[in-house]
Amino acid sequence: MKFRLKRLLQKQREFLIPLVHIKLQNGQFEILGLGVWYSYWRDPYHLLLTLPWAGFLALIALLYVATNALFALAYLAGGDCIENARPGDFLDAFFFSVQTLASIGYGAMYPKTTYANTIVTVEAMAGLVGIAVMTGLAFARFSRPTARVMFSRVAVITPHEGVPTLMFRAANQRRNQVLEAQMRVYLMRDEVSLEGLFLRRFHDLRLLRSQTPSFVLTWVAMHPIDEYSPLYGMTPESLTQTNTTIVISLSGIDETVAQVVHARHSYSADEILWNYRFVDIMHYTNEGHRYIDYSHFHDILPLD
Structure with a gap:
């Protein structure tokens, strides 16, 4: 008990x-x-998929060296069991383990006892399993679809069609298309219920255009702040007091890999500027052709 x-x-x-x-x-x-x-070690698969490439390669190298070192100690424990290797020399045993684990088999060193052949058999199987696992992990990391979407550094609240409107920009940084792109915008803020319970509540922000058949260049998202908007009646001070955050989720089908890609971004209260507008980035050449100047993508101007 x-x-x-x-x-x-x-x-x-x-x-x-x-x-x-x-x-x-x-x-x-x-x-x-x-x-x-x-501890992330409780979910090693997720850890190996989310590690940066530098950390992933460093961890693989560390495991590779540690595995060969353990097998080298196992060979040394069997005495003089490797032909053409110096008895008791760790480096000879280590490099013999490297050749066995990778199935290189130069032939200069080879096992000469039953004990050594048993360790070689175990190590050869461990090498096959390790190569299969590392290949699968590397493929899983390479095959994950990613979106390269740039969002404006700030969001602005400016009149549009006579209505105060929350605006921000998004741009596709790749030369391909994101098909059937959809954008969802949420507002998060601290609230207190009638019973006095503190809540971190989500609110949906309706966009004038929440989807597009092809996201190629830029996208200006607009949310009208009318009487139905969660932002209605709020001020810069109230946004700060309630720890308001605007969260954007953009998804679509990448035409290159034919897989769904996602992009996310957020704006805190101090990144939402009132009575500003974005600098126009759509221009015309002397021949009448339109072009986009991305050098002013993040630029804003105060309203007159």
């Missing part, structure tokens, strides 16, 4: 969640302090 109670308390301690801080950046939640109670 005491043993079962001890195991139960241990499991409860493993799932206790301490105080963590949540920060939203570029449309993605970053939870600070999460590593105190949750």
Whole structure:
């Protein structure tokens, strides 16, 4: 009974969640302090897919060296069991392990005892499994579809058709098309219910155009702030007091890979500027052709 109670308390301690801080950046939640109670090593597949390439390659190199070192120690434990290797020399055993793990087989060194042949058999199978796993992980990382979408650094609130309108820009940084692109915009802010319960509530922001058949160049998203808008009646001060954040989610089908791609971004209260407008980036050449000047993509001007 005491043993079962001890195991139960241990499991409860493993799932206790301490105080963590949540920060939203570029449309993605970053939870600070999460590593105190949750270890990424509990989900190694997700860890290897989300690591940066530099960290992924460094981890693979570390595992490769550590594996060969362990097998080298196993060969040394068998005494003089490798032909043409210096007895007791770690480097000879290590490089013999490298040749065995990668199925190189130069022939200069080879096992000469039953013990060594047994270790070679185990290592050869471990090498086959390791190469298959690493190949699958590398392919999974390369094959993940990604979108290269640039969002304006700030969002503005400016009159449009006589109605105050929240606006921001998005641009496709690739030369291909994103088909059937859809954009969803959400407002997050702190609220208190009638019962006094603190809530971090989401609100949908209706766009004048929330989808396009082909997202090629730029997209100016517009949300009219009318009496039905969650932003109606709010001021820059109230946005700051309620920790308001605008979250954008853009998705569509990449015509190159024929897979769904996603892009996210967010604007905090201090990145929403009132009574500003974006600089026009659509221009005409002397021959009457239209072109887009991306050098002013983020530029804004105050209203007169």
